[in-house]
Amino acid sequence: MDQITSMTLDRASREPLSEQLFAAFAARIETGLFPAGARLPTTREVAGALAVNRGSVQAAYRRLRDEGFASTRVGSGTVVRADARRPKRFDASELVSRRASAIPAAAPPPVSAPMIADFSRLTPDxxxxxxxxxxxxxxxxxxxxxxxxxxxxxxxxxxxxxxxxxxxxxxxxxxxxxxxxxxxxxxxxxxxxxxxxxxxxxxxxxxxxxxxxxxxxxxxxxxxxxxxxxxxxxxxxxxxxxxxxxxxxxxxxxxxxxxxxxxxxxxxxxxxxxxxxxxxxxxxxxxxxxxxxxxxxxxxxxxxxxxxxxxxxxxxxxxxxxxxxxxxxxxxxxxxxxxxxxxxxxxxxxxxxxxxxxxxxREARRARASEVETRRKEMSGARGRHLPDLSWRGGRAARSSG
Amino acid sequence: MDQITSMTLDRASREPLSEQLFAAFAARIETGLFPAGARLPTTREVAGALAVNRGSVQAAYRRLRDEGFASTRVGSGTVVRADARRPKRFDASELVSRRASAIPAAAPPPVSAPMIADFSRLTPDxxxxxxxxxxxxxxxxxxxxxxxxxxxxxxxxxxxxxxxxxxxxxxxxxxxxxxxxxxxxxxxxxxxxxxxxxxxxxxxxxxxxxxxxxxxxxxxxxxxxxxxxxxxxxxxxxxxxxxxxxxxxxxxxxxxxxxxxxxxxxxxxxxxxxxxxxxxxxxxxxxxxxxxxxxxxxxxxxxxxxxxxxxxxxxxxxxxxxxxxxxxxxxxxxxxxxxxxxxxxxxxxxxxxxxxxxxxxREARRARASEVETRRKEMSGARGRHLPDLSWRGGRAARSSG
Structure with missing residues (x-):
């Protein structure tokens, strides 16, 4: 019942109490605070604890059933449904900051055609x-x-x-x-x-x-x-x-x-x-x-x-x-x-x-530089022989990413 | 002379050309582009390169001398002074973002009274x-x-x-x-x-x-x-x-x-x-x-x-x-x-x-927990004996910083 007494209802609001009650219960079910299979308090208990009209509670419970959050079982009262979390109301993506939304998403992975030689890698070997x-x-x-x-x-x-x-x-x-x-x-x-x-x-x-x-x-x-x-x-x-x-x-x-x-x-x-x-x-x-x-x-x-x-x-x-x-x-x-x-x-x-x-x-860098230069010459020669029409941009080396 | 020809003057501005020339030279001296001891081009050279009145250049040079950026040496013309950087005009602190300015500065170091026991440390031993x-x-x-x-x-x-x-x-x-x-x-x-x-x-x-x-x-x-x-x-x-x-x-x-x-x-x-x-x-x-x-x-x-x-x-x-x-x-x-x-x-x-x-x-944590508990009891006893009037807040342990 603690979970009920801490519900805050705004009695001055134009939103009917039954709507407010529905939203409060639905949010608690979605976030797992009322887990699947849990028995909700009776409408009489809720009405008493929150000092509200019992009809408002009944209306809220009806809507919980209608929207798939809960079901009524004989002998158990109103019970949270196992699949109740599906109709999500808390959506963290709505909270994402404008600044974070401005970051370009990751580039999509390339179509996985069979790859013979990967020239896209800009990282040191x-x-x-x-x-x-x-x-x-x-x-x-x-x-x-x-x-x-x-x-x-x-x-x-x-x-x-x-x-x-x-x-x-x-x-x-x-x-x-x-x-x-x-x-x-x-x-x-x-x-x-x-x-x-x-x-x-x-x-x-x-x-x-x-x-x-x-x-x-x-x-x-x-x-x-x-x-x-x-x-x-x-x-x-x-x-x-x-x-x-x-x-x-x-x-x-x-x-x-x-x-x-x-x-x-x-x-x-x-x-x-x-x-x-x-x-x-x-x-x-x-x-x-x-x-x-x-x-x-x-x-x-x-x-x-x-x-x-x-x-x-x-x-x-x-x-x-x-x-x-x-x-x-x-x-x-x-x-x-x-x-x-x-x-x-x-x-x-x-x-x-x-x-x-x-x-x-410095030692490691020099060893690699000489190997990279050998590879570059080899590739440049191979390109000239096998792909004479391919154009080539950039200097001795494209700058690798930092 | 490249450093001169790339100076941009706004001829439509209400700011006199002599002022603009002064600001451009002063900024170059302050940032080290014209280093101490460097000879500035003659007023005739500047006037020719930028197509401005020589009098404007002379006025700018006069102000450079007046404000301590340069001095005139017989035989060397106008030379950047060794102490010219002192009157700073580029001040990075003016560029600091509003968000970074909102970060509280580091707490000042405590007055270094002789310290007998340091209880301020919230880091694991x-x-x-x-x-x-x-x-x-x-x-x-x-x-x-x-x-x-x-x-x-x-x-x-x-x-x-x-x-x-x-x-x-x-x-x-x-x-x-x-x-x-x-x-x-x-x-x-x-x-x-x-x-x-x-x-x-x-x-x-x-x-x-x-x-x-x-x-x-x-x-x-x-x-x-x-x-x-x-x-x-x-x-x-x-x-x-x-x-x-x-x-x-x-x-x-x-x-x-x-x-x-x-x-x-x-x-x-x-x-x-x-x-x-x-x-x-x-x-x-x-x-x-x-x-x-x-x-x-x-x-x-x-x-x-x-x-x-x-x-x-x-x-x-x-x-x-x-x-x-x-x-x-x-x-x-x-x-x-x-x-x-x-x-x-x-x-x-x-x-x-x-x-x-x-x-x-887990092993390391448990070994330390038992040592910390021993120390806590020891300190608590010592406090009771020697500082009976000292009040004590917090639980078994104050939470350490993350």
Whole structure:
């Protein structure tokens, strides 16, 4: 009877009490609070407990029977039907937020025609990952360090940020460990940027086409996308002229999906346009750029955030990335990161710090690069011989997803 | 000179060209595009390149000198000053989003009075974590499994979801592995709920007081908080009566921070109120509840999302949590999770699945529980002897943070 006395009826409402009673019972049956086979209290009991007219209760019970929620059994009174849950009234999909509804659904799986060679995979081949050496490094990193299992320093593990700082310095990007935030992959890094620096309808400039993972985040954030159409030299930034923009997201090195590397002149144009638009620039880059061109983050350190990851070069399973930016920007990002998930697992951070310190990432990457180049030449030759009419776009390598 | 020709001047603007030129040069100096010591082009060169009156350029350069951006050196022309960056014009804090600004800043560190005993720590003691056995389990779990280093199944690793499903079943919550989403800790789980089911200003009911990590997420999401004041029996839900609410977030077992466990009657009231309000209920619980009372998720499975974690019982460093809910709810949450960070690291998921399968978590928890009980009794006795006037609130244990 507790389940009855806690029903709230609005006696001032224009909705008849019998309707309100029906809705209250139906909701309790649907959610399993009155399970299948349970006996409902008698109409007299309900009327007494809630101080309502018994006729209203009888009308509500009649409708419960009519709509398949309950049935009357001789000797048992009114009983919840086993199949009563079918006519659902609680539908969580009606509660879904507008922002979540804006995320593009997953691409449908391709029609499963017999596949001879799959060129759609943009992930590194894990066979070039030195699993045994890594596991060994990791066991060493973890042994006798129980502090790795506790809550973490806000920016991530010191020893990992020291290694990242060193890697960045080699490509000309000067960031101290205190200007680096460890993230759970570059995808989270970019999500943190959107959450920290944009509200719905804020203008954000992105290359067109851009990386689908970044576009999904932009739609989720509800920002206005200012497109920068890709040319063979890099993005065309004329759309930014004369307007304020909050964030400019670019991939100057092997842009995804076009494979274009922005020229020296384009890099200057991007920065000029971003500076005039008052925007924070997010550079999604490579620490060992093929082109040898200076990254944006080395040209305008005050205004550029470097978005880095191990996923593109090594293996995606780590989920370790980083944001390198001026200290006030990093502090803002760190507060949002802490709110979102506290920290990226410290044991993984420790293992990866050891891995980077030993230079194993670079070794693995070079071994793979030479294999990939062999394969590319082989495929290019085979294509020329067997598919002479097929056209081919992109550079030496299409940029893999972050 | 490329840096000059790409400057955009608005000749129709009421802002004098000299002002526009000054702003464009100042911004380039501040962001490091014109580094300290760089020679600026002559006023004649600028006037020619941009087709402007030379007097405007001279006025702009004069102001650059006046405001400390540049100085004139005999033989070198106008040169960027080494200390030119000090008068900042690009200020990233002006770009911070309204939503990120709503996150409460970190609590200030306590005044560092000499501390005799620290009772503020709400994290499990890592000395009870069987580090060696775990590292061993983990090496076994990882060996010869390169697929763990790639992108993951959308809900998380199958073998871990099977273990979680089994654990939940033991406390009466029936969820198949396909109704479970692995998250990077319970904090991310709750963030995903807010992002999937709320937009700014949506009503969300929370216990008052509630867990600070949950309150930070609510402020970040910009929702309207409908408070449910805590009583010694559990939350008072009268504030929900007669209104629609999107999400009800509760901790029926050892509520944080009050330590209150909701009574049988309160649990029914919470569900009734949530059902009438049309809200999705988020139950932040324990898989081995001390009270032995039935969790909400076992009472109204269609409407309750179970938020679980290993952080409270074992160690926080894992960052492994889970959401268990009806399949349509899990699918929505999984899409948002994928957009936010793709996946929780698979190697950790595999290691923890082995750990749970071997029952090591339960062993570690029991060993610690007995030690904690010994300490509690000791402290309680000492308090009675030495601090007889100190009052004491909370139950056997204050609920630790998730």
């Amino acid at each position: 894990e066979r070039f990952f030195p699993l045994e050496r890594f596991t060994q490094t990791l066991t060493e990193a973890w042994s006798r360090r129980p502090e790795l299992w506790q809550y973490a320093p806000p920016l991530g593990l010191d020893e990992l940020r020291v290694e990242i700082s060193r890697r960045l310095a080699e490509s000309g990007v000067t960031r101290s460990p205190e200007e680096i935030l460890v993230t759970s992959g570059a995808q989270q890094g970019l999500d943190l940027v959107f959450r920290t620096f944009t509200d719905a309808r804020d203008p954000v400039a992105m290359e067109s086409p851009s990386y689908p993972g970044a576009l999904a985040l932009a739609r989720f954030a509800g920002v206005e996308i200012v497109p920068m159409p890709m040319t063979p030299d890099g993005p065309d930034v004329t759309g930014l002229r004369g307007r304020r923009v909050k964030v400019v997201y670019v991939m100057p090195e092997r842009q995804n999906p076009t494979g274009v590397t922005a020229t020296e002149e384009k890099r200057r144009e991007i920065l000029e346009a971003a500076i005039d638009a008052g925007a924070l620039v997010i550079e999604d880059g490579y620490e060992e750029p093929e082109s040898g061109l200076t990254p944006l983050a080395a040209r305008a350190p005050e205004q550029v955030v470097w978005l880095g990851t191990l996923s593109k070069d090594l293996v995606p399973g780590f989920r370790i990335g980083w944001l390198a930016a001026p200290r006030p920007v990093v502090e803002r990002l760190a507060l949002v990161k802490r709110t979102a998930d506290f920290q990226t697992p410290l044991p993984l951070q420790a293992a990866i710090a050891s891995f980077l310190r030993a230079g194993l990432d | 890592e000395r009870f974590f069987p580090l060696e056995r775990f590292t061993q389990t983990l090496t076994e779990a990882w060996s010869r499994r390169p697929e763990l280093w790639q992108y993951a199944p959308p809900l998380g690793l199958d073998e871990l979801r099977v273990e979680i499903s089994r654990r939940l079943a033991e406390s009466g919550v029936t969820r198949s592995p396909e109704e479970i989403l692995v998250t990077s800790g319970a904090q991310q789980g709750l963030d995903l709920v807010f992002r999937t089911f709320t937009d700014a200003r949506d009503p969300v009911a929370m216990e008052s007081p509630s867990y600070p990590g949950a309150l930070a997420l609510a402020r970040f999401a910009g929702v309207e908080i409908v408070p449910m004041p805590m009583t010694p029996d559990g939350p008072d839900v009268t504030g929900l009566r007669g209104r629609r609410v999107k999400v009800v977030y509760v901790m029926p077992e050892r509520q944080n921070p009050t330590g209150v466990t909701a009574t049988e009657e309160k649990r029914r009231e919470i569900l009734e109120a949530a059902i009438d309000a049309g809200a999705l209920v988020i139950e932040d619980g324990y898989e081995e509840p001390e009270s032995g009372l039935t969790p909400l998720a076992a009472r109204a499975p269609e409407q309750v999302v179970w938020l679980g974690t290993l952080s409270k019982d074992l160690v926080p460093g894992f960052r492994i949590g889970w959401l268990a809910a009806p399949r349509p709810v899990v699918e929505r949450l999984a899409l948002v999770k994928r957009t936010a960070d793709f996946q929780t690291p698979l190697p950790l998921q595999a290691a923890i699945a082995s750990f749970l399968r071997a029952g090591l978590d």
